[in-house]
Amino acid sequence: MTGTLTTSAVSIDDVSVRFRSKRAEVTAIQQVSLDVAPGEFVSIVGPSGCGKSTLLKLVSGLLTPSSGSVTLLGEQVRGPRHDIGFVFQRAALLEWRSARRNILLQAEMRGMNAAEAGKRADELIEMTGLSGFENALPHELSGGMQQRVALCRALLHRPRVLLMDEPFGALDALTREQMNVELHRVWQETGTTVLLVTHSIAESVYLANRVIVLTRRPAVVHEVIEVDLPGTRDYSATMARPEFASATARIRDLLGAVTGQD
Amino acid sequence: MDKVQADRWRGVVERSWRPAALLAACLAIWHLITATGLVEAYLVPSPAKTFGLLADKWSYLWGHTWVTTYETVLGFVIAGVLGVLVAVAMVYSRTIESTAYPILLFAQVIPKIAIAPLFVVWLGFGLEPKVIVAVLMAFFPVVISTVTGLKSVDTEMLELAATMGGGPVKTFVKIRFPAALPHLFAGLKVAVTLAVTGAVVGEFVGSNEGLGYVILQANGNMDTPMLFAGLIVISVVGVLLFLLLDLAEKLMLPWHASRRGAAVTTLLAKG
Ligand SMILES: Nc1ncnc2c1ncn2[C@@H]1O[C@H](COP(=O)(O)OP(=O)(O)OP(=O)(O)O)[C@@H](O)[C@H]1O
Ligand SMILES: [Mg+2]
Numbered sequence: 467m468t469g470t471l472t473t474s475a476v477s478i479d480d481v482s483v484r485f486r487s488k489r490a491e492v493t494a495i496q497q498v499s500l501d502v503a504p505g506e507f508v509s510i511v512g513p514s515g516c517g518k519s520t521l522l523k524l525v526s527g528l529l530t531p532s533s534g535s536v537t538l539l540g541e542q543v544r545g546p547r548h549d550i551g552f553v554f555q556r557a558a559l560l561e562w563r564s565a566r567r568n569i570l571l572q573a574e575m576r577g578m579n580a581a582e583a584g585k586r587a588d589e590l591i592e593m594t595g596l597s598g599f600e601n602a603l604p605h606e607l608s609g610g611m612q613q614r615v616a617l618c619r620a621l622l623h624r625p626r627v628l629l630m631d632e633p634f635g636a637l638d639a640l641t642r643e644q645m646n647v648e649l650h651r652v653w654q655e656t657g658t659t660v661l662l663v664t665h666s667i668a669e670s671v672y673l674a675n676r677v678i679v680l681t682r683r684p685a686v687v688h689e690v691i692e693v694d695l696p697g698t699r700d701y702s703a704t705m706a707r708p709e710f711a712s713a714t715a716r717i718r719d720l721l722g723a724v725t726g727q728d
Numbered sequence: 729m730d731k732v733q734a735d736r737w738r739g740v741v742e743r744s745w746r747p748a749a750l751l752a753a754c755l756a757i758w759h760l761i762t763a764t765g766l767v768e769a770y771l772v773p774s775p776a777k778t779f780g781l782l783a784d785k786w787s788y789l790w791g792h793t794w795v796t797t798y799e800t801v802l803g804f805v806i807a808g809v810l811g812v813l814v815a816v817a818m819v820y821s822r823t824i825e826s827t828a829y830p831i832l833l834f835a836q837v838i839p840k841i842a843i844a845p846l847f848v849v850w851l852g853f854g855l856e857p858k859v860i861v862a863v864l865m866a867f868f869p870v871v872i873s874t875v876t877g878l879k880s881v882d883t884e885m886l887e888l889a890a891t892m893g894g895g896p897v898k899t900f901v902k903i904r905f906p907a908a909l910p911h912l913f914a915g916l917k918v919a920v921t922l923a924v925t926g927a928v929v930g931e932f933v934g935s936n937e938g939l940g941y942v943i944l945q946a947n948g949n950m951d952t953p954m955l956f957a958g959l960i961v962i963s964v965v966g967v968l969l970f971l972l973l974d975l976a977e978k979l980m981l982p983w984h985a986s987r988r989g990a991a992v993t994t995l996l997a998k999g
Contacts, residue, residue, distance in 0.1 A: 575894030
């Protein structure tokens with residue numbers, strides 16, 4: 467398979483993951499297949515512990531599947547990939563670096579041109595509303611700001627694929643909404659392919675073109691919800707739309723059915 | 729600006745008056761014990777006599793202080809460099825870790841005072857045996873703290889680094905080592921106080937200079953004022969070296985020091 471022939475940004479093909487520990491063997495993911503088109507925003511929801519983080523680690527190459535294959539940007543994933551941006555639930559910032567220098571870590575690790583990277587960092591800082599806090603240390607930033615720094619760091623090298631693992635899970639509801647609006651705008655401006663793992667049904671629908679609902683472990687794709695909303699989405703207007711209501715209701719039903727037994 | 733300055737001074741006073749008061753109380757008790765004749769003067773000299781001697785024999789003591797400080801610092805620096813290198817090797821290689829750990833532990837549990845004479849037999853009365861004992865004393869805490877520090881790095885941070893593709897060297901220089909520095913400094917502070925002990929132990933075993941020698945001589949002559957003076961100078965050397973490291977830590981890791989608060993003064997008050 468070559469880059470020019472494939473149309474998917476991410477292609478997960480019949481992938482299973484088994485973790486072997488001393489006590490038992492756990493199947494986290496079972497025969498999951500998923501294709502993500504370039505520029506598409508896909509949300510992944512599912513019960514806790516079903517294998518969502520595992521899925522993102524597969525795509526980034528931080529984990530290799532027990533069977534099946536993952537293809538990223540036309541190239542099979544065999545080890546850690548550098549052509550992605552990753553945002554974790556915790557911002558994972560270096561305590562001794564200012565916000566700006568935390569963002570620039572990405573450039574330093576990659577050996578990017580310093581002047582260009584600096585310009586890009588300033589752009590991102592502006593875009594995510596971090597202006598004025600460039601020189602603040604992580605412990606001087608609020609949780610939402612730290613997460614913005616992590617987002618900027620993940621976007622610095624203009625990755626074509628952005629992986630986000632519950633990036634706003636630790637934020638309060640209001641900050642989370644603001645971050646959703648910002649992420650939506652960033653996505654529209656950059657045209658990046660995004661895979662977002664989230665526990666918030668509203669967030670998953672507001673941001674995505676498609677929502678993948680996974681079952682309990684071992685995770686299989688339970689259903690794929692196509693989100694029938696306009697490209698550019700105003701937050702409150704979107705919340706009020708019937709398509710939004712029906713999509714969230716459907717996902718809630720599905721998740722209820724999956725987790726109901728607990 | 730003036731208010732900030734005033735607040736800073738008030739902070740210093742607030743933090744240091746307790747340890748200062750405790751120190752004063754100790755001196756007062758010491759004075760009372762000797763002044764009332766509770767303890768014979770040849771067993772415990774009065775503070776006045778001790779400090780008087782310190783002042784009189786200053787040039788004599790200064791030379792020996794310099795010798796001991798030199799041995800201590802040399803031993804400490806060697807232990808610091810070796811300790812960090814060994815710790816890095818242990819963290820990056822399972823084989824080295826499993827091979828080195830038992831030997832390290834063995835070297836640590838051997839009483840240094842018991843093997844010190846051996847070094848004198850091998851290396852004579854010069855600088856080397858003292859430095860070696862200081863290194864042996866200081867090495868272990870540096871290794872342990874550095875290993876702990878290097879292992880304490882967030883796995884998510886390392887995973888992120890893997891997606892950034894900088895390779896192991898950049899990951900070490902930019903992420904792992906700086907993240908380990910707070911632990912490393914904690915180890916270095918313990919190590920420097922142990923290095924002082926190591927140097928003095930080395931001098932006890934065979935030497936004709938240094939504060940350990942001064943104390944041994946004073947002991948032989950039943951010269952308790954000199955013995956006390958020697959003890960005081962050794963303690964001051966240890967405390968000063970410790971404070972120097974503390975200052976280095978504050979300058980190098982302002983991000984860490986700002987959250988650690990007044991740990992040093994608390995520690996001094998306890999010590
Ligand atoms: N390194 C590992 N070794 C053993 N088991 C693991 C490992 N990583 C994950 N698992 C198991 O695989 C399953 C899926 O884990 P994963 O972290 O992908 O879940 P998740 O869907 O992200 O959960 P959450 O929503 O709580 O973050 C879990 O049951 C977990 O215990
Ligand atoms: Mg997870």
